[in-house]
Amino acid sequence: MGPVFLDHGHVTTPGGWRAAAVACGIRRAGRHDLALLVSDTPCAAAALFTTNKVKAAPVQYGQALVARNPTGLRAVVVNSGIANACTGEQGAAAVVTIARAVEQALALPADSTFVMSTGVIGMQLPVTRLTQGIAAAATQLDTTSGPDAARAIMTTDTRPKYCAVQVGLPTGGQINIGAMAKGAGMIHPNMATMLCFITTDATVTPAALDAALRSAVQRSFHCISVDGDTSTNDTVLALANGHAGLEPITDLTSPVGAAFCAGLTVVCQRLAQEIVRDGEGMSRFITINVQGAVSDADAHRAAMTVARSPLVKTALFGADANWGRVVCALGYSGAELDLQRVTLHFNGLPVFAHGLPLDFDEDAAHRLLDVPEVLIDINLGLGTGSTTVWTCDFSYEYVRINAEYRT
C-alpha cells in the first residue's frame, strides 16, 4: 500500500505535465542545455534553497517568486553550463528576461515561471540564445520528454537522475510523484550544485507541500552531506498541479497526508542515493545506520561525520574493516559518546564493543567488504535517536597511501 516505483517513471509521468529539452549552444556540440517543464494548470509550490550567503541570481528570484505566488506556478526552465551566480544586475535582469520569454511563448500569466541555472560561476548567460531556445522548446513539449529534461540539466553528472512513484491514497484513487535531479558526488556530493525538481498530480496546499518537502529533504538530500557545504545554486522545488482531481492534502498527519509524505520521501531518497552512486569513480555504495543516539539530531551528526571522513572512505575502498577510523570520526563528531557502550558492525560482522576491537578474521572481513554495497551499523548505546545516511568510498589513486597504511 506504500508508494510503488514506476518502471522508467520520470518528471512528466504525473498527469498534466509536459517537458522539452533543447540545445542553446552553452554546452559543446549540440548537447541539450535547456530543459522546460510545464504544467497544464497552476501549481502549488514549495522550495528549499541553498544556505550559502552567496546566492545565484535565479535563487534570489525563485525565493521571492515562490513567496509571492505559491499557488500559481506553471513552468520551470533550467539551463546547464552557466550558473548565473556572481553576475550582478545583469544576471538578475537575465532571470527576468528568461521568465518572461517562457511566459510569452506559452501564453502564461506573469510570475508563473521558475528559473534555475547550473554550471560555471561568474559568467553571464547568453540571453538571446536562451530565449530562442525557449521558443523552440515551447513547440516541442510532450509527456515523454522527462528523461531528456533530466539529461539537459546535467553538468559533471555521468548519467541522468529521475524516477516516479505511484501512491495509492487510503481514501481511494492514486496520485503520481515524479522528479529529476542533478549533482555528482565528488568529495562531498554537495560541492557540485544539487538541483531537484519534483512534480505531482496531487492536490496539496502550499503549506502542506512545504512541510512535506522539508521532511522529505531532511531524510534524503540532507543525508548525503548536502547540508553545511552548499553551492550558490542548490535548489529543491516541488510543484503540485492537482491533475489527479483528488481531495486536497492539507494535513500531513492525516492518512492521505502521510501517504503523500511517504511517496515524496522515497522519491527524494532514490535521487539522493543516485547522486551518491554517481560519485566520480566510486566503487562501493555505503549505508551508515546509527542507532542508540541521545537524539535523532545527534545520530545525524555522528552518521554524517563518519560519512564525510576521508579516512573511513579510503579504508572502505580497500575493503578494510577499519573500525578505528569510524570510532575516531565518532569521537570528533560532537555527538554524545561513551566508548564503552559503542558497538559496530560492518556488513553484519561485529567488529567493536566494550571499548575494544573484537577478535575477527581480517581476511574474512576483507572478503565480506569487497562488495558493491557496504552497511555500517553503529549503535551508540545511549538512547533512541537514529538515522540512516548514504555515502560512497574514495576509489582514486590519491587514496593509495591511506588505503595501504595498514598493510
Next chain:
Amino acid sequence: MGPVFLDHGHVTTPGGWRAAAVACGIRRAGRHDLALLVSDTPCAAAALFTTNKVKAAPVQYGQALVARNPTGLRAVVVNSGIANACTGEQGAAAVVTIARAVEQALALPADSTFVMSTGVIGMQLPVTRLTQGIAAAATQLDTTSGPDAARAIMTTDTRPKYCAVQVGLPTGGQINIGAMAKGAGMIHPNMATMLCFITTDATVTPAALDAALRSAVQRSFHCISVDGDTSTNDTVLALANGHAGLEPITDLTSPVGAAFCAGLTVVCQRLAQEIVRDGEGMSRFITINVQGAVSDADAHRAAMTVARSPLVKTALFGADANWGRVVCALGYSGAELDLQRVTLHFNGLPVFAHGLPLDFDEDAAHRLLDVPEVLIDINLGLGTGSTTVWTCDFSYEYVRINAEYRT
C-alpha cells in the same frame, strides 16, 4: 633581533638535551620506531592534546602527568606504528610500563617521563620489545640524534620535520628552541595524527609556557586545518629545561616573554608548514591571507573554509584562477560577508571586486598560478580582523573532472 633559524637545527640543538632512536620491530625491516628524548635537568612542561572524545591511552596519561608534575619532566618516549588507542586497560597499563622502563633505565624519578604513540588504532603495543628498545636507546643518547628521533616518529610522512631557532633576549643572552613533528597532509593534514615535541633551554614557568604554547599553536597548527577534525593522539608538548641559565620567563607581555613567544611561534609555523608541504602528491603550497574581517575569529573561519575546500584546491592544481570557488566557500564559511565589499587577488592579480569578476586574461592568470607557491589575498572589506593559513592543492587523478570542469 627576532628569532634566527639555525642551519640543520633540531630537537637536541637547545642545551642540555640528548636523543636516541632505535628499532623495536614494530615497523618493518629494522626501521627506527622508537625515539627517546632526555633533558639533563627537570623541565617545565606545557601540552595541548586532541579534542577528540576518543583519546588514546598515552594522551590520557600525558594529560594527567603534565597536570600533576608541571616542573619535573625529564624524558619523552615516542613509538610509531601503533597508536595505543582503543586498547582498554591493557593499553593504559602499557603506558605506565613504558614510562617506568625509561625512568629505570635512566635512573630518573617517577612521573618524569612523557609517553606518546602514533600509528594504527586498536592494536596492543609489544611492551617487552619496547622496554628492550628503551634500554638500548638509553645507552645511545647524544646531542646529535635529534634528526634520527624525528625520523623514528614518522608514519605516513615522507620526510622528517624538525628545526631550531636561536632567540637573542632583549636583556642579553640567547636561548634556543628546537622541535620535531610528524603528520602528513592528506585531505586534511589533521586526519593523520599530528605530534610535535618542542625543547628549549630557556627558563620558563609552566603557566607562561602554557600561554606561549597556546598562542603559538593558534597561529600555526590551527592554521593548517588541524582544528575540528582531530585524531585520537594529536599532541603538542613543550619542555623548558633552563639550561641556558637566564632569568625565568614569567610574563609574555615583557620584552623577554615576547621574544620567547615569537621564537616558539616561528618554530611551530615552520613545522606546521612542513606538514602541509608533505601533503601526498601536493604540487603547490598555498598561503591564504584574509583581511578586513569583522574579527580575527571570523577571518580564521573564512580562511580555513577556503583552505579546506576541495573545489578550491583542485582548481589550484589546474592553475585555474577560479575566484568563483573561493567566493562560494566564503559564502558557506559562516563568516560575515557582503559580496559587494569583497576583493580577491591571486598572486597579486586582482580577480574579483564589487560583486563581480574582474576582466583578466585567463591565460596570463594560468601562467601566474602555474608555480610552486600561490598566495590568495582575500579582503572582506568589513573590519580589521585578519589571519594567514596554509594549505596545498589536490594534485591527484581523482580531481581530474574538477580541474577540467572549466575547460
